[in-house]
Amino acid sequence: MNCLNKLVLCFFCLIFPVALNAQVHPNIMLSKANVPAVRKGVQNYPLLKTSYNKVKSEADKALKTIINVPQPKDGGGGATHEQHKKNYLAILNCGLAYQISGDQKYADYISKLLLTYAAEYEKWPLHPKRKEGHEGGKIFWQSLNDFVWQVYVIQGYDLVYDAISPSDRKTIETHLFLPMMKFFTVDCKPTFDKIHNHGTWNIAAVGMTGYVLNKPEYVQMAIKGSAKDGKTGYLAQIDQLFSPDGYYTEGPYYQRYALLPFVIFAKAIQNHQPELKIFQYRNQLLSKAISTCLQLTYTDGAFFPINDAIKDKTYESAELVYGVDLAYADIKAQPELLDVAQKQREVIVSDAGLKVATDIAQGKAKPFVYTPQLITDGPSGNEGGLGILRYGNNDDQQCLLFKAASQGMGHGHFDRLNILYYDNGVEVFPDYGAARFINIEAKKGGDYLPENKTWAKQTIAHNTLVVDQSSNFKANADAAQQQHPDILYFNADPNLQVISAKETNAYPGVEMLRTTALLKVKELEKSLLLDVFQVHSAKDHQYDLPFWYKGHLVDASFKLNGKTDNLKALGTKYGYEHLWLNSEERAASNGGYVTILNNKRFYTTHFTADSSLMVKVLSLGANDPDLNLLESKAFMLTAPKVKDQTFVSITEAHGQVNSVNETTTGASSTVSDLKLIYSDQNQVKLSFKVKGKIYSYQINYQNKEKFIQLN
């Protein structure tokens, strides 16, 4: 498309239809023409009925409270913070209750609440609890929350637009929404034009407000950036924030969060300017992003908690209710999405929610299928990625996440070639996630704790190699952001799933290669987790390979030698200052094993290497004056002073403890004789026995056709 065409399209899309459609309200998630059908659906389809009842109950609860628009003063989790959050949710809930019930009282409540905001908003200065390095809001301590506030509120306003008197609308728009637009686009211009999730929320708020208030200028800025040149704005964000596989570089926790403004604004664009075909944009990128976000969960629905992530977050979160409903109704009606919607136990009370609830009621759902896959990172898909290996059904699945993605901006962790391992519904080798008690005022106002930086981000907090007790890139985020690992190989063959990647920049002069597989052998029901971590350097280094584990260590090939008193911190920086050294033993030269009992199943990790190893047992908690750190335990393989090193491990899931019946079966691993036979830059060769049968396993780095040979 040449420039002239672009110009014509812009004119056509952004000016004319906006002016034309702007008179219709509501027209975002719920569109006027669909209201009668949704009203009927609320009577007939269980999921929509439940969802509406919840909305209505929340709306009724709001109506019983006194209008409360406090002068902003508290940080995250504090009283004024929570009150303003309550208010925006009340506005959206009341808007929906008004549309479905037709009861004017809900509209009146919104009108009254917004008039109160309109009477106050312009007087409020920048939030007193704003922090350096974070753009402050007016209602909340950071501008991000103000944007979120408006994304909800403008939807509620759109829903009751026709039920508010023109004069009240004028007051609300003149003294609340328009000053807010000025704040968002002028005062917060840096964020508005930033390719970042905070920017997406800002843009969505501004663009949707533009549609609802019939201000095409704002819509245009939102889609094309403040300079309207397409270098920033919504389309640029879709282009740059996601990989071709729909991966958002900050990781799943933030992907979920980032998705919401993307999909809500997309729906607003679709309704007001269908000719933009926004859901088709970049090869249906938004659909891919939603689907990838779902694949980035374990079978309990919890997102893989890489980078700064709150660990209890699942795909039941509101953002993915929006995502799944819209993906199904507006992009592609995949029946597997209905399974997720059922697990979410709610739909949006909306056009899309109606369709989802109807089709579920008609029995169209099919089980959601988790698929082993490689998800590339980077706008062009060439900046590393995430490998996901899965074995077994959703009710008892082994799952291995291999992180070879790029740094993921400010929320990224220094965890190149990190692995997370799940089985039996629980974490086996977990990731700490973020050090944060979200919304707990007493814990630093609910914000990231100091230990997020000193611990959670550091390499040692992850299941990956640490060189010389330091972190990747010496924990320098800017340096890390410049480099990414490279994917060497990926194979989703159900019986031999493999992911291999290389990282050469994290430690100067050190090349790291990791190849991890889920290998199903016929002797066993579950697959084996086979992990080869190879490191090359011209100089001597200390190599530490920790395995953070859940459960209790019940057996080892060596005598445990727990420190009985005077527990010491393991180091002084890069997270080592937070580790207690609980025990330390030299493993026999040919390796050894450690057995963990976790959720009534045993996990034995056999290990070996080409130099002799120390095995350290660690727990978290040193140098933690505020007792912020959560209980965490690891065993760690250490090669104290070597150049090249290959760590090999096989983790077998075995046996069962039934504590109700007091029976134990399969407490001993059936894997034995793990041997590293050969290892150089081209090849690694190892062998092991399973129930006496010998397996030989070879990695050929230079041969993509026969990357793995198994005999």
Add this chain to the structure above:
Amino acid sequence: MNCLNKLVLCFFCLIFPVALNAQVHPNIMLSKANVPAVRKGVQNYPLLKTSYNKVKSEADKALKTIINVPQPKDGGGGATHEQHKKNYLAILNCGLAYQISGDQKYADYISKLLLTYAAEYEKWPLHPKRKEGHEGGKIFWQSLNDFVWQVYVIQGYDLVYDAISPSDRKTIETHLFLPMMKFFTVDCKPTFDKIHNHGTWNIAAVGMTGYVLNKPEYVQMAIKGSAKDGKTGYLAQIDQLFSPDGYYTEGPYYQRYALLPFVIFAKAIQNHQPELKIFQYRNQLLSKAISTCLQLTYTDGAFFPINDAIKDKTYESAELVYGVDLAYADIKAQPELLDVAQKQREVIVSDAGLKVATDIAQGKAKPFVYTPQLITDGPSGNEGGLGILRYGNNDDQQCLLFKAASQGMGHGHFDRLNILYYDNGVEVFPDYGAARFINIEAKKGGDYLPENKTWAKQTIAHNTLVVDQSSNFKANADAAQQQHPDILYFNADPNLQVISAKETNAYPGVEMLRTTALLKVKELEKSLLLDVFQVHSAKDHQYDLPFWYKGHLVDASFKLNGKTDNLKALGTKYGYEHLWLNSEERAASNGGYVTILNNKRFYTTHFTADSSLMVKVLSLGANDPDLNLLESKAFMLTAPKVKDQTFVSITEAHGQVNSVNETTTGASSTVSDLKLIYSDQNQVKLSFKVKGKIYSYQINYQNKEKFIQLN
């Protein structure tokens, strides 16, 4: 009843009917006359059908294995141990499968297996892994397991009796059962005549074998003791092992275990000698014991883990399936028991199971009701007891267990006046239970660990007062067994449930009184846990009152001051050697608070006392070379040097964290201004505010009518 009458009864009951009925097989859990009805029931009633399918599937699995009767050599959890356990279960399952299906192959399997045992048994010496202080078995490392083996096996044998040829029966009886009877009654005579759960298993095995083999002599010994004088034996055990409230002195975990031989043998007696009216014995004691056992669980079905207890044990365990089915079918058809049977998801394939499954299918079940109650201990009910306070429905119940029971023999812990607190489906102030990885061979053969003695039994491991860093009775079990606390008061008023008890022997010259309440005030939805621990002494002592907690400490009234390095053990003995001192702070003179976040709910414990307090934060793990101890955390109130001391605390459950929606409500406690106004040996008076309203709470030890006054 005079002696002559007794003699007549004995003669009538024990000799004549046994001889008469012995020809009928089967006649224990499943009786011959009922077989057609059970066969039909297996087709018609879902719970019986599922249960039978499980039995049959296990039986079919057994039939596919090679007969394996290994020479006994391994301890608990080891291969021969587990194989002999498998064998007895196979025998019972095959016996049932034979009766229901009529298929001879199941009987043949049992016959073949028992003939193999008969060929081996007499050659086996005492078990090589037997331990000092434990009576060794022949099949298992302790005789107990041999008794259990036979309780199962004799039932299976009874089920296929008629399907085994007389000559094979003769071989089995002559070379297995009769030598075993000799072993049980002669070699294991000390246990046979011991008033103890091991004795019950022995007696049940012997008595049931007596019935099935038509050897009245053994039945008589079982019921009346080896001397047949009633001083020991089954009836003496019912008299002495249970309190009038049906409490078994070792605690719920062992009560569950002890119950099984009681109820199975009772059923055998009932079928062979109904005129003994065994289920009516001692005012329906067995029914009470089953009901009490159920009441000694939290709403998740897990037994209160006082004394040596494995914590995952619930009323789903096989023993209570037997107990509940028999209690319903043979003693009293309480519809609430059907609710428990439904939660157990199985019934015994038996006369009783048929009745339970039928009545469930007919919709007769009513919800099981947990009732606040005092359960007395001691054969006469005057040796202290357990107070259970409960507030709220089963789906979100606050529950307080107050332990003022007697020592409970060898498995008892030194935890006089201990409390356990539950809420929201989880432990809030837990009990460690036993230090044991049951059936995990690598952990001391699955037996109690050394830390059971050095840690789990010690006073400091519990939520009760420790004087001078020592344990109750200096951890001398024999001394402790001689003394019991006294219950001062109990009230089950729903809005003010109170338990109060006194212990004067645990520490010489120290009187301890504890009064704990669940108090519902109208300002709050949940009740408050109000705890007053008073201690009197003529001399100075150090008083430590730990609160072991689950969750994470998120707030405190004082600045936390976590030890950053060189973590030290808190003491050198009585369990203190296992504690790390994580932080230590002086609380302000008027007390303070600590807030824990546990399972998304906050628990704030406000505390005060009549002398200033230190608050220590502790974690478990010092002096644990084998890494046997489980993660555990406590905050502890310490009065370093005082004579009299009153510790007052109020724990409020409040607020909610929703990490899917990222919302937090009610993070701050609404209780304030806790004040200890007055305290002496007659009275304690305190006041506090809830949402600004002042409450005054007074304990009058000398006034049972007005023991608690609340204004």
